[in-house]
Amino acid sequence: MKKIWITSALVVVLALVALVFWNAKQSLQIIDSQQLSQWMTDETDMVIVDLREPELFEEGRVPNAINIPFAEINEKYRSIPTDKKVVFVCHTGRMGVESGNLLLENGYKDVSNLDGGMAKWTGQVES
Numbered sequence: 001m002k003k004i005w006i007t008s009a010l011v012v013v014l015a016l017v018a019l020v021f022w023n024a025k026q027s028l029q030i031i032d033s034q035q036l037s038q039w040m041t042d043e044t045d046m047v048i049v050d051l052r053e054p055e056l057f058e059e060g061r062v063p064n065a066i067n068i069p070f071a072e073i074n075e076k077y078r079s080i081p082t083d084k085k086v087v088f089v090c091h092t093g094r095m096g097v098e099s100g101n102l103l104l105e106n107g108y109k110d111v112s113n114l115d116g117g118m119a120k121w122t123g124q125v126e127s
Contacts, residue, residue, distance in 0.1 A: 026110075026111070028111055031087070031112045031113070032115050033114065033121050036062070036087060036114055039085070039087075040063065040064075044085060045084050046086065046087055047081060047085070048064060048087045049068050049087070049099070050118075051068065051073065051089065051096060052070075052089075052091060054069065060122065061089075062114075062118075065089060068080075070090065070095040070099065073102065077103055086100075087111075087112045088100050088111070088112070090117045091117050091118060091119060092117045093115055093117045096114060
């Protein structure tokens with residue numbers, strides 16, 4: 001009888017632990033320019049989304065980035081693949097945090113924001 005009780009308790013504990021991990025909310029990763037550069041070098045399967053206005057995007061961007069202006073992210077985020085790492089880039093990082101949280105709230109799992117945005121990427125602001 002004691003073995004059955006111990007086995008049952010162990011099964012319940014393992015089920016609860018699995019449930020906690022299964023339902024754990026994903027959090028937005030904050031990465032720096034060095035980390036993004038490394039992912040690019042490693043050819044990590046990702047989508048880099050530049051949230052700035054099209055005019056600024058045309059003036060300069062992170063290589064291979066796509067442009068979805070922040071004003072349009074609520075309507076267009078579904079066009080971003082869910083099976084790839086997503087990295088947001090904006091002016092200084094604030095819009096990337098908001099956009100990243102939007103994706104996480106809608107089921108995306110691997111979402112990052114470039115800390116300091118293009119200002120740090122281009123060296124306009126020091127790390």
